[in-house]
Amino acid sequence: MSAHMTPEEFRLAAHRAIDALCDYWRTIESRPVLCEKKPGDIAAMLPAHAPEDPEPWDAILGDVDRIVLPGLTHWQSPSFFAFFPANASFPAVLGDLISTGLGVNGMLWATSPAATEIETRVLDWLAELLGLPESFRSVGGIGGGVIHGTASEAVLTALVAARHRAVSRAPSGPAPHCTIYASTQAHSSIVKAAMIAGLAANPDDRSHLRLIETDADHAMNPAALAQAMRDDVAAGRVPTFVVATVGTTSSTAVDPLARIGPICREHNAWLHVDAAFSGSALICPEHRWMIDGVQHADSFNMNPHKWLLTSFDCSCFWTSDRRSLTAALSVTPEYLRNAASSSGTVIDYRDWQIPLGRRFRALKLWFVIRHYGAAGLRAYIREHVRLAEMFESWIKGDDRFEIAAPRTTALVCFRIRPGKGESIEQADARSRSLLATLNGSGKIYLTHTTLPDPAGQPRHTLRVAIGSTLTEERHVRAAWDLISSTVA
Amino acid sequence: MSAHMTPEEFRLAAHRAIDALCDYWRTIESRPVLCEKKPGDIAAMLPAHAPEDPEPWDAILGDVDRIVLPGLTHWQSPSFFAFFPANASFPAVLGDLISTGLGVNGMLWATSPAATEIETRVLDWLAELLGLPESFRSVGGIGGGVIHGTASEAVLTALVAARHRAVSRAPSGPAPHCTIYASTQAHSSIVKAAMIAGLAANPDDRSHLRLIETDADHAMNPAALAQAMRDDVAAGRVPTFVVATVGTTSSTAVDPLARIGPICREHNAWLHVDAAFSGSALICPEHRWMIDGVQHADSFNMNPHKWLLTSFDCSCFWTSDRRSLTAALSVTPEYLRNAASSSGTVIDYRDWQIPLGRRFRALKLWFVIRHYGAAGLRAYIREHVRLAEMFESWIKGDDRFEIAAPRTTALVCFRIRPGKGESIEQADARSRSLLATLNGSGKIYLTHTTLPDPAGQPRHTLRVAIGSTLTEERHVRAAWDLISSTVA
Known part of the structure; x- marks a missing residue:
């Protein structure tokens, strides 16, 4: 037999790994946030061939320090303000550790009832915490929640369910020409989902996909959506799927659901709400206007792995129409049949997602909600929003900058205000140069986007997304001091 | 601020969790393999609402013992012979622990170069260990490997790439009618992928999908494939995607690539090889006939999380045509643009997969290969194959049973031989009853399938899949003793 690590060897190795992680989290502020390695630097440190013989654990763990750590962009750094955060937390790490250690696959209820039933219950908890309608809960309804890996998988799943429902409702004859709608500011995963689903041949294909114009606040214009849907109906097409974004990636703009919803209802189109980042803020009632x-x-989706302390991957998806979901995704060969599934009394989550197999991801979310409590999670969100307000006030008070989009939660978008006699292009060039200098400093990491100014001119826009697990006021102050002193 | 666990609190909690996992692995044989809970039993132990206030770690860890463990089907039990195994191992758990603890998202090369470059290198290592052609390696070629979550995602990704290539090559005009081929024994994920991709409206839709008949060994009949493709061409359709299975789920039948490959080439169809389970055996040269x-x-896919000691999820996918893959999946909004990606000198794995975000999964595979060494992995596979041969010999030596399919690696398929005057239906009823009794005993867990007998009659077939991490000869002997003494 091969040389398995014994439980006792594992115990010692794992204790050392834990200690190394503690050291990492303690010293993370001292590392350059954005990795400074060049393409190929890491590969050059790795042997060209796999080892024929076993290597000692010392060598393996040593290479984490020697090769891995210097090759990371430190998403858990408190000075990581790029993209959106990818929250990790110790309770989530513990949940994930136990999940991996138990090594179960919850594809069917029968293949680990606890994995399914804890997931169902915890998603009901979270739906309530977020203020979602009761129709999204599994208890007593025809809805329910499931954990996907990412928001990309969530939107693809919703699209496939929406198409299946539209096709099922269509009169017999040729398949309906299904159309999809999202704002021009919606996430690239929607275009990607359309490509995967066969509704776009390439990112620019608009045969099925309509990108709806946005208003000055970068949120979807509902009148334009209504017009696009009417035009499609007039042309014999079937409006099928609408994605409304609650917190766009570029600027956290909030598409107006109260106006979009009735338009979708009128056309029997599936409305999917992508609240990947901003959804976490809904645990605080003051943000529920969104x-x-x-x-x-x-359907509704938000990612606790972004801003609710649950280590990647954990993307929560709820639907109020689970039958359309399972009808679109269920394929049952003989080798997956079992008494519990056939009884119809259990959830088999394989039919709620793209893959068949699945990790026990609910464990980490369960741990996080219990460790922090709802009150602790609210306090966490509120502190980041407070810091974002503070940062925004500094931008507003400095006439070298201007705010590029309304701040809705914890993302601040700003741009360089052109100086006297300076063109917009020159100001944007300064912005790009500022960004490169800031990120090259190793002290902070932020990313950019493009947003139109009031005149409709696309502008290079800096994004400061506040929401990393360890980010405190001092980190935001230091970021502002650096930005303020670096800008030319 | 909210109450984060401090590194010191985490250290203590994690050491306890590790110790609990060691206890679990030490005592796993004493637990009923298949969970004995009824639907709703676990849910009834969970509060209806999330806690408002934090709970102590003692309560949380205690509920793992109290609620979780009794609610599991123990995939890591050495007496788990169901489905295919889902190998966990201590080195993989350590890799996953460190991955979660570092909390990076490797969606782009720039967002953690080590996550990308270690993955690329380790997939090159593994391609070599498996004896795959050099065209699948990233070094110096136009191919390369990537880690997906599951084989379902792998086949969907390959299908989308295949369709994109076929559409790109087609003359302008209406989109080609793309057709897909797999054997009747191929995995349900292929039908599901067709549904997601919009090439099947439901599991029975054969407008684009052809399920090719199999021979007596349950492997695809190449002549029938060739005929189906010719028929489609004659009807103006475009043969686009063929899945050949190396180790089917029902019986580990091996579709003959050497005959299927040239047929695909003739039609310029994309050939995807699904070796999810049996692929691990390719590290031993004696299995490379497959x-x-x-x-x-x-493209080629195998799952180290099935039988190569790398905890779920880790599904390795290689392609010899990475440009078709990225052309089908790449969508680049402004907020993801960066200097490294624009330089064209790096891999951004987001364009090789369905989701955008991704875990650092290569770490656990790297650890596994280094801990065991290639020699250790070969020894591991060979021991399971030896045990399967042994089990097969016992079936062959007992005239109450008969072998239902050729054994190719470590799965033994067998059925009850009808007794004197007993009908096939009666024998199958005994088989179903035997299975229920065995699984109800808690001592072993196996699953069933349906396979045709030589006369083409579908028969209830028992599957004993040997390949769990801890399975030793004594467990296989005990399983046989139980089966042999239980059969009516």
Whole structure:
């Protein structure tokens, strides 16, 4: 037999790994946030061939320090302000550790009832915490929640369910020409989902996909959506799927669900709400204006792995129409049949997602909610929003900059205000140069986007997304001091 | 601020969790393999609402013992012979622990170069260990490997790439009618992928999908494939995607690549090889007959999380045509643009997969290969194959049973031989009853399938899949003793 690590060897190795992780988290502020390696630097440190013989654990763990750590961009750094955060937390790490250690596959209820039933219950908890309608809960309803890996998988799943429902409802004859709608500011995963689903041949194909114009606040214009849907109906097409974004990636703009919802209802189109980042803020009632109208939605998605302390991957998806979901995704060969599934009394989550197999991801979310409590999670979100307000006030008070988009939660978008006699292009060039200098410093990491100014001119826009697990006021102050002193 | 666990609190909690996992692995044989809970039993132990206030770690860890463990089907039990195994191992758990603890998202090269470059290198290592053609390696070629979550995602990704290539090559005009081929014994994920991709409206839709008949060994009949493709061409359709299975789920039948490959080439169809389970055996040269002809493949997939000691999820996918893959999946909004990606000198794995975000999964595979060494992995596979041969010999030596399919690696398929005057239906009823009794005993867990007998009659077939991490000869002997003494 091969040389398995014994439980006792594992115990010692794992204790050392834990200690190394503690050291990493303690010293993470001292590392350059954005990795400084060049393409090929890491590969050059790795042998060209796999080892024929076993290597000692010392060598393996040593290479984490020697090769891995210097090759990372430190998403858990408190000075990581790029993209959106990818929250890790110790309770989530513990949940994930136990999940991996138990090594179960919850593809069917029968293959680990606890994995399914804890997931169902915890998603009901979270739906309530977020203020979602009761129709999204599994208890007593025809809805329910499931954990996907990412928001990309969530939107693809919703699209496939929406198409299946539209095709099922269509009169017999040729398949309906299904159309999809999202704002021009919606996430690239929607275009990607359309490509995967066969509704776009390439990112620019608009045969099925409509990107709806946005208003000055970068949120979807509902009148334009209504017009696009009417035009499609007039042309014999079937409006099928609408993605409303609650917190766009570029600027956290909030599409107006209360106006979009009734338009979707009128056309029997599936309304999916992508709240990947901003959804976490809904645990605080003061942010629930963002989902006014959510009762019209057929599905809703938010990522606790972004801003709710649950280590990647954990993307929560709820639907109020689980039959359309399972009808679109269920394929049951003989080798998966079992008494519990056939009884119809259990959830088999394989039919709620793209893959068949699945990790026990609910464990980490369960741990996080229990460790922090709802009150602790609210306090966490509120502190980041407070820091974002503070940062925004500094931008507003400095006439070298201007705010590029309304701040809705914890993302601040700003741009360089052109100086006297300076063109917009020159100001944007300074912005790009500022960004490169800031990220090259190793002290902070932020990313950019493009947003139109009031005149419709696309502008290079800096994004400071506040929401990393360890980010405190001092980190935001230090970031502002660096930005303020670096800008030319 | 909210109450984060401090590194010191985490250290203590994690050491306890590790100790609990050691206890679990030490005592796993004493637990009923298949969970004995009824639907709703676990849910009834969970509060209806999330806690408002934090709970102590003692309560949380205690509920793992109290609620979780009794609610599991123990995939890591050495007496788990169901489905295919889902190998966990201590080195993989350590890799996953460190991955979660570092909390990076490797969606782009720039967002953690080590996550990308270690993955690329380790997939090159593994391609070599498996005896795959050099065209699948990233070094110096136009191919390369990537880690997906599951084989379902792998086949969907390959299908989308295949369709994109076929559409790109088609003359302008209406989109080609793309057709897909797999054997009647191929995995349900292929039908599901067709549904997701919009090429099947439901599991029975054969407008684009052809399920090719199999021979007596349950492997695809190449002549029938060739005929189906010719028929489609004659009807103006475009043969686009062929899945050949190396180790089917029902019986580990091996589709003959050497005959299928040239047929695919003739039609310029993408050949995807699904070796999810049996692929691990390819690290032993004596099993490479199974991929004779693999040089014709455009993509190849095997799951180290099934039988190569790498905890779920880790599904390795290689392509010899990475440009078709990225062309089908790449969508680049402004907020993801960066200097490294624009330089064209790095791999951004987001364009090789369905989701955008991704875990650092290569770490656990790297640890496994280094801990065991290639020699250790070969020894591991060979021991399971030896045990399967042994089990097969016992079936062959007992005239109450008969072998239902050729054993190719470590799965033994067998059925009850009808007794004197007993009908096939009666024998199958005894088989179903035997299975229920065995699984109800808690001592072993196996699953069933349906396979045709030589007369083409579908028969209830028992599957004993040997390959769990801890399975030793004594467990296989005990399983046989139980089966042999239980059969009516």
